[in-house]
Amino acid sequence: MSGYPHDISPAYAFTGQGHQYPDPEASQSQTLIWPTHASTPAQGTGGFSLDNARAEFAAASTEQRNQRREQVEGVDDILDMDFGGDSDDSDPDYREFGKGIRKMQNEVRQARHLDSDDDSDEAPAGRKKGKKRGAKGGRGRKPGIRGPRKAAEPTGDIKLRLGQANHAFLNGRCEEARDIAAEIVRINAETYEAWTLLSACFKELGEYNSAVKALMVAATWRPKHPGAWYAALNFALNETGDLRSEFLISAQYAAQQILRADSQDLEARRIKASLMLERRNLSHAAKEYEIILKRCPFDTEVIQTLASIYVDRGQVEVAMKLYTKTLDKFKKADVEIDTPFGWTDAYAYVELFGLMEKYTEGIKELRSVARWLVGRSEEKFWDQFVDDDREWDDDHIRRSECSQFDAKTFPLDTYGPGLPVELRVKLGLYRLFLGHYTEAMRHFNYLKTSDYNGQSLVEEFPHLFEEVADTLAEKGYNKDALDYYLQLAPGVGSEGASLQFKMGKCWLGEKSDQEAELCFQNAVQMEVDNIPARMELAKLYERLNEKDQSFMYVNEIIAIRRTQRQNENPAFGTESSDPAPSKKPRRKHTTFPGIRRGQSRYAPRRLLNPAERKKEEAARAEHLQNQYSIMKTELEQMRAGDPTATYKWMEAAEDLIDDFRAFKTFYPWDKYVKFLGYTHDDKFQAETKLETDLTEMADRLSKKLGADAEDRTSATSASIPADYRGISFSSWLDIFLEYAICLAKDGHDRESYEICESARDAIVFYHKREDMFLIHVCWGTCALLCNDEEMCIRVARYFMREYQFTTDSYRMYAAIARLCQSPVSWYCSGPEQKYMLRQVKAMDFNLVDKTRRQRGYAEKAGYTSQDKDGKPVLNDDMDVALLMLYGHILYSGTSYAYSLNYFLRAYALDPNNAIINLNIGLAYVHHSLKRQADNRQFMILQGLTFLFDYYNSRKQSTILEERQEAHYNLARVYHMLGVSHLAIKYYLRVLKENDGHESSREDIEIDTAYNLKILCMVTGNKKLANVIARKWLVI
Template identity: 25%
Template sequence: MSSTSNVFETSEGSDAVNKSNRVKGKAKDKTNGKESSDIDDGLDDLLNELKDASDEDEEEDDLALTSGDEENLDNNSNTNNNNDNNNQFTFDDQSDEEPLFLSSDDDEAYGDIEDDDENYTLKDGLRLASNFKIKNKGASKSKSYWRRKMLRSTNRELDPEVRSNLSQANEAFVRNDLQVAQNLYLEVIKKDPKNFNAYKTLGEIYKQQGKLNDCCNCWLLAANIHPWDSQFWGNVGELSSQLGHIDQAIHCYSRAIQSDTNKSVRFVLERAILYKEKKQFGRALEGFQRVGQQFPTDTMIIKNIASVYVEQKRLNDAINLYMRILDNNINPKPGLKQKIPKFGWAELNILLELYIQQHSWRVGIKVIKLASRWLQDRENEKWWDDNDDDAEFSEKRRMEIIDKLDKEDVKKEAREKVYHLPIDIRYKIGTLRLGLDQKTEAMNHFEYLLEDEDDIADLFFEAGKVLEESGYHEEALTFLTRASLSDDFNTSTELINLLGKCFIEVGDYQQARQAYETLLHHEPDNLDYKLALAEALFHLGDPRAGRLIVEVYKKHPTTGDSLETKSDSEKTGPEIDVENNNLSLIKNQTFRAKSSKLTDQEKLEIENNAKRTVLEKYRRMLRLEESINSGDKVAVTAWMQLASQLVEMFMRVRSFFPRDKNRAFKGIVLYRRKKQMGLDEKLARVYNLYEGIVNDENYSRQFLTSKTEYRGLNYNEWFVIFVQYAIFLSKFDKNIEYANEIIEVAMSVSVFVQDKQKEALLRIMKLIFGISKEEASTTITTYVRFFLISNQFSPFIYKFFICCFASGIRSWDTFTNYNQQKFFLRQLKAYDSIIQGKRITGMATITADIENVKLAKEHPDLLYVYANLLGGSRSYVSSVVYLNRAYKEYSHDPMICLVLGLAHVHRSMQRLTTNRHIQLLQGLSYLLEYRELREKSASDYELQEIEYNFGRLFHMLGLSSLAVVHYNKVFEFHDKLKDDNTYDLSTDAAYNLSLIYNINGNSSLVKDLTEKYLVI
């Protein structure tokens, strides 16, 4: 429920009642032409009226009963009965057992108070008040029951000692000797436990001594002795209510209603108010409806009924209640004698509040125009409906439209009509227009607040709040700043928080810092305040920003659990005040309402709050991007904290994770994912709890959002958040495991994997993390195979495949294993089948789109990769065969010449070669061709590479002298490339050359090489 829903509060001095008074004081009601009476004291006036009527009836009964004459009692009873028959609303004998209105199913108390009090004891009353049933000891009362009961009590003979003590106690009480009187009354009670006067006067003594709880207990005992005295029961109930003994007060009012022969509704109203306070709304509604039948024109009763409807989540019933009143006022039914409440500006204010809670923006505006035209006698002004604006309430625009009318008499009459609205109604129209995203029209109404001279700080606050929620932060500051000037709001944490958010959004970080420092002074453990303050400090260049981020990041993860537990406990209702509750005879029971599902309106309100939170966090992340790009680690950490909250929220949406990922996305059904949560996720849950985002498991299964966005962000933006968050986790936190989990979650999101580009990027991320963890045989092989299949015959993807495998024996084994060779052979056969135009046995399925593509006779990259796979498994003959195919078409490629030459050299060194020297000579010829091609326009890197390769070749062949020459030439490039250790081959050449010197016994040169090239 929105913060403005307190228009239904009935407590004296509440803001809502003051608002209603303000509305009534600013406008006149059309029905009577006079200013409507204030509703601030409406409920009190009604109670006083009922009380006076009850006192008069009680005095008449006392006069009739004190005579002790039974005949007088009968006559008085007949008189009262005749008076009852003339009342507008009366109760029969069964009214308390069979109420006129059905109560809620969750209320079963005080409904069956036993009618025979011959055996009725205080113990029974206590059991009944504690919701325990007692046995039915008698039949229903007759109308003369209480008279007979009273006569028996009046004519009861007293013990002489009791009579003497009672007389002395009365004398002591009259002379104000309270202690003596108290002791004597206690003696009377010991001798005569059913002495009404003793208990009653003893209670008066306690009252004068300030012992109100003792007084209340004595009076409760006295009331049980004289159960027919409804007025006394009412007095005890009133005192119990003042002392906070709610259950005891309800019991007393129930007994007063039972014993009230005049069937007054005063106690019904008092009890209904207590039921409402106790949140037993079903019984409260029953009581208010009964009073409403007796006083159908009292608007305060209507307001209470509507407030109960709201508490019961029956907004439509509350709206219909006021709409019927409005309809009966505008269109009174002829011949209808039933009295109807008057509809004025205060009632319109409440009705609009209900429409705002229901988010019925358009309907609310229509009702404003309908009611205001009727109240201002402008019902015939239909021309305003031609435009969707509020020109009829604006002086300038109103006159412009009136001047365009055709008839002069209509113009004259329209100019003289009243069109001004109470300030509360202005605020309501602005809120409704803002709900329709009509900012300009809304601001036209909000600006009237700034011109009002009255103290309307509450409206300034509400206007600023709705503007901030709608994303208009600069405009919100205007009203929030005005609200902060009031003594009622200048210390409000909610107001300061809103100001802080707006200051950050408009870039006033100095003011934002002051706001959040003030908030942290009151709530030093609030994580979101710390994050917001860190952001403000970061933009101000304050080094405390980094410390705050680290402090939040290292927050103990059980904070989330404790906070969630606290939130759950708060939902069960207020705790019992044990110290106060023990002072009453009837203990207060904590009422737990039945669990009920969230209404559609509440779901929408929760969703809107969550959307505002997501957009606010996303804007903060965007502001950090520039600093992140410049390498600021504090900005990176702050960004990651915000991203973790959004990722955690996104991961709780079940509809993003269907079993069939290929099924078209139809919308979102929210749920709670059950999984083990790490530190970041627990912190994110804490932040979301602080933001008021409840568990999604409370939602019913229904679609909540569109197919293109979730909570204000489209799915491209959500995707970027996931990927960037994973990158930051791996790069800055070095937490590759958690980053990998985030990508795995993203790969399960249907709206991501159904986009081929997003799916490919996620697989790239998995491949990157696999390379980082050196998972060559699992992750790398799996995901690189995906790109090979999806990009068939792509030269780039074959180069990419080679780059994915690092150096080392493990990667080499995975690179050259039989499965890889078989895969590329099938791809090569598929390419050959395209060139030859026929199917080849063992070929792969052709998935590439080769239509309108002219293919070369040979695919050099595919042949090169397959030849290297064969060479890696020492199948040099087969490798030479496929490299010769590539060489025929691409003889000017230095890498093909290099690999082909090495294949011949390695084959020449194998035991089964047919002609070792010719094979070696053939290999050297290809290597010399490689050198010639490589030297063309070569850089220092390439020239060094050539010398190293030849040095390594001769070293392998055992020609150490030639190897030493080429290794030494590698060192000539060291000074040029020493700043780039990644590509400088001097270290490798020095190590190989040191091996040659060691074998030849030249340790001195080995030492020199080691010190110069091999020492870090």
């Protein structure tokens, strides 16, 4: 039997990702039953004594059976280990983990019994039936300490192999060390050092799952040694990096085994409890922490953790009782405690009263505990002042009104200045909840003071400012709330957006619509998909009769929610084939059409009074005019490549583009939300799950604006403006495209794609076929400059979709893929193959007879081009470029046999085309070299036939480069086939063609000379190789 567990292959690989760690079988059970030395002939006779041999064999067999029996007894503790733990029965993951371990134990037991079946005739009857051996039932247990037997000393061979493995590992040859360690385990699975070395090798190779398994198996062989289990536990928690969460069960299991070996190990119990808490197994974590608390009753960290568990389980009263008992113990403790009850513990205790909404009791306990902590526990007379907190004032003015107060008894620092800011704010919050506004604001005003360093407290306690402001706003004190919000502003990102939204709500409560509008717009700018701020803006504009703006924000909310659902469920909606911003490495990236992520974009405020609004717009226009003048001045130098001019031009262009993108009229959402507003179609609303108020608002606004939309639709072209801010739309498009190319040249691929997307989404360009063509040409140029093959392919697909069955669109696809300096992974990827196949089927659909057309009616969906009447554009002939393109894609993916189908179809249409002959010949030759080739020689002949047709047509060309190309390609084919003498012949023709000529296009002389030199070196002609190198390869 193998020394490997059943799920570890002898080839050292751990492939499973589960947590079923097997128990290795003892390698000593594999000892041979044959004698280790050959029987000698009987003395006194000239031959071999069969009786003596049998007697010797029987004696050796009996001895080895006894040894195996002792081994089985020695591993009883290993096989009887509790790998699950009764305390974790409610945890399905841990229970499944334990089942895997117990399954492994049963397999080991069966293996042990199978090895000892042959000595059953010598075993006592009581042992066969599993009864306990005693005075009447067998030999009984030998005296001594119970437990697993001591591991046998490694043999010399094992030690030698261990040394080799360690030497290889230290020298960085991890794979070699892994192989040697795996061989050691195969020989003797009990070699602990081999398992640990195997784990180290797996770690260096990045196979963390296998490394943890190896350590677990190693620890299983030393179940009573906590060190081995600690090694597995620490590795699972600290060495697995981002995969740590996958090994929490393993770490918990290791901690459980440490406790089985030593139930008093407090550190292991802490780790086990924290792991249960991390896995949200709250009930069992609470039991473990309760056990720890019995042994460490003054451990405040355990108290806080246990109380938080009780709160998470909804047992707030239990947590409060825990703190009450603990507080009594601390107050009665006579000795010095390592972890005293501090302000943090007091805050956690007082917080419980807020969770139960017992604010009066909370205030009383807060003051009592704080009084005890500062050393004034005997001043209980302050409890009579229920409606105020004069005890914690900064001065003695109000305290002096109490007759029992003596200012000389305790220093001033034990009163107001001694109360931490967090507890003072909590005291104010509880007062505010009780309606004691004046007393609450007295506490809150401490936040507006400075600390002892003179710095504002807002930098140290921003969360307290926000909590106070939130509570004041909740209670309706909006003006007071704004005082604290304004000290936090401005923020950034989602946190800043949330702050701006809260401030906007407060301004609405104060009836200040202009300030509310600004805050909500800032929230939208900071967080691109912020729905609540858009909802408030929509309600605000509707109330102020700004119907257009309100309807725009309603549509934005609808589109954002739909996009979010599409991201959560890709099956929702249809997949767009338009290019989308991407950046290597490829990762999912969410963008919403018409919305950009820039935070500096200008957003006009519609609620300013006319004079202020006109003044602001004039200032903005003057700034943009200056920027436009800079652009015109630096344009020529920018195009010439001057760095300084380019920087100035790009800076000015960015301001102009941001202003253009901020003009909402150019990005109407009804272009994307086609079933709302003017069409009164309810289908989209049925698909989009909205709140009732949003649905009603959208319907109400669309009805009010429907007539205006119809009027705008029927407007004459003469009434449509042709410029924006005095700049024609064609000039705006030039600015967009040149700015995108400048960004791409600087390596900002994502930003350049976003500029192209902005131009595409603008309605002034979207419906003009010429503008869309230029935008996508620029988009493809940016992708080429950024060497982004994925984006190149996406842009090329746009041209094939919009200009279907147009030869130039397929040629552009091939040209873009050829120019992109990257592997052909996207060019011949699975999605691209499927897309091209649909194009071929769509082409064939209109060319077959009616019967076959009905059978393949689904292919009609592949038509994407439409004429001016909206009808699909049908082809009337085959397109050789499309057939060759799809064939090349298959050819690049080494599907030579399939590519021949399409090459031959193209050959039937244009048999004299040299490129088609070349591709057919190469496909045959390459396929002949594959293992699946049936008749290799025949395929080579077929390929050479087409290659010679190609060669004969090319060598007649009057263009030098084409003749060189023909010689070179044929030479390369002979070179690939190993026919060196013919390859040399045609390589030399390439070099001879250039005598007396200057190459003006592609120069393949260096490639030819290099290949020729290699062939000469391989054939042993070093002299000729040196001549070629000196003449052609020396620069």
